[in-house]
Amino acid sequence: MLPDDCSHEKIGRLPSIVRCSLADIKERREAVVLTTEPAWEAVKGIDVHSQQPVYVDGNTKADMTALAEACEGEVIYGIGGGLVIDTAKYVAASHGLPLIAFPTILSTDAFLTDATGVRENGCVHYLPSKAPDTVIIDMDVLCNAPAPMRASGAADVLSIATAIWDWQEAEKMGANPSTQQVTPQAIDIGSTLLQTLLDNAREIGSGTPTGLKLLLDLLCMEVQLCHLCGHSRVEEGSEHHFVYAIENHLASTNETTNGETVLHGELVGLGILLMAVLQSQPWMQYRHALECLQINYRPSAVAPDVIAETLINLSDYVMQHQLPYTVATTLRVTPDIAERTIQTILD
Numbered sequence: 265m266l267p268d269d270c271s272h273e274k275i276g277r278l279p280s281i282v283r284c285s286l287a288d289i290k291e292r293r294e295a296v297v298l299t300t301e302p303a304w305e306a307v308k309g310i311d312v313h314s315q316q317p318v319y320v321d322g323n324t325k326a327d328m329t330a331l332a333e334a335c336e337g338e339v340i341y342g343i344g345g346g347l348v349i350d351t352a353k354y355v356a357a358s359h360g361l362p363l364i365a366f367p368t369i370l371s372t373d374a375f376l377t378d379a380t381g382v383r384e385n386g387c388v389h390y391l392p393s394k395a396p397d398t399v400i401i402d403m404d405v406l407c408n409a410p411a412p413m414r415a416s417g418a419a420d421v422l423s424i425a426t427a428i429w430d431w432q433e434a435e436k437m438g439a440n441p442s443t444q445q446v447t448p449q450a451i452d453i454g455s456t457l458l459q460t461l462l463d464n465a466r467e468i469g470s471g472t473p474t475g476l477k478l479l480l481d482l483l484c485m486e487v488q489l490c491h492l493c494g495h496s497r498v499e500e501g502s503e504h505h506f507v508y509a510i511e512n513h514l515a516s517t518n519e520t521t522n523g524e525t526v527l528h529g530e531l532v533g534l535g536i537l538l539m540a541v542l543q544s545q546p547w548m549q550y551r552h553a554l555e556c557l558q559i560n561y562r563p564s565a566v567a568p569d570v571i572a573e574t575l576i577n578l579s580d581y582v583m584q585h586q587l588p589y590t591v592a593t594t595l596r597v598t599p600d601i602a603e604r605t606i607q608t609i610l611d
């Protein structure tokens with residue numbers, strides 16, 4: 265029993281992670297497999313007893329609720345990237361079923377967290393869902409994934425660069441709520457994760473087992489740091505707010521992307537560079553890291569005028585959605601500043 269006077273502050277924990285080959289998996293329960301066509305192809309031959317796999321493509325709450333209602337089985341498998349696994353978390357939580365996550369690319373940290381990001385009213389909201397019960401890591405599958413995708417989750421570690429700046433600036437301005445005060449230890453630990461990523465970007469981007477194992481470790485430590493802080497300010501700042509705003513823009517004007525999928529990590533990479541310039545940080549080291557990581561921070565599907573418009577409207581956007589204080593909160597980006605900032609990082 266816990267003593268009555270102890271505070272019931274719950275600290276989240278990481279799911280259990282199993283490193284094995286997909287050939288070792290023998291699932292005898294009736295499984296619902298959520299995946300995408302390329303991810304399902306990447307795990308061809310996996311011995312999971314399931315009816316047809318369900319291909320996931322929507323990221324609204326309505327999409328996920330509809331999927332959850334249609335799914336029936338004893339265990340849920342999420343095989344693929346962030347969207348698939350986030351959806352699987354939601355479906356498993358709503359049925360109270362066990363969940364196995366099998367990331368085929370390290371494109372986000374979604375397989376380590378217990379909330380599902382959904383797009384609603386023009387922004388991203390996190391619904392409590394559940395962390396996977398088990399995460400399966402097959403290094404061969406990860407190493408053989410397409411280079412621009414397999415390590416794109418590194419952007420969620422690189423984002424510490426701009427997020428920490430924002431968090432510390434907010435502290436100076438007295439804009440952090442009492443539960444989100446900066447501690448020097450959190451800054452030190454976050455900075456060490458960032459520096460380790462910068463030092464090893466080429467190895468990670470090359471997709472070697474050593475590099476991808478290190479990226480997995482960094483994602484685990486970044487998520488664990490957020491658990492201990494009780495919030496994500498150490499890795500989620502103006503660069504993510506920019507991503508939410510531009511995703512919203514892209515979603516509302518479908519023709520802009522010509523049906524191409526833009527990865528979360530690509531947009532985060534772009535957001536990091538833009539915000540680092542606006543923060544007057546030495547941003548070139550971050551661009552160099554993105555290049556080493558093989559993360560395409562200039563996706564062709566995102567036109568420069570869309571980036572400019574998003575920058576110009578960003579302070580209104582963060583006010584409207586009541587996002588935490590960052591460089592985007594007070595900075596008035598004129599069309600001129602927007603154009604210069606974009607030119608700076610894309611030249």
Ligand SMILES: [Zn+2]
Nearest residue numbers: 420504528532
């Ligand atoms: Zn992210």
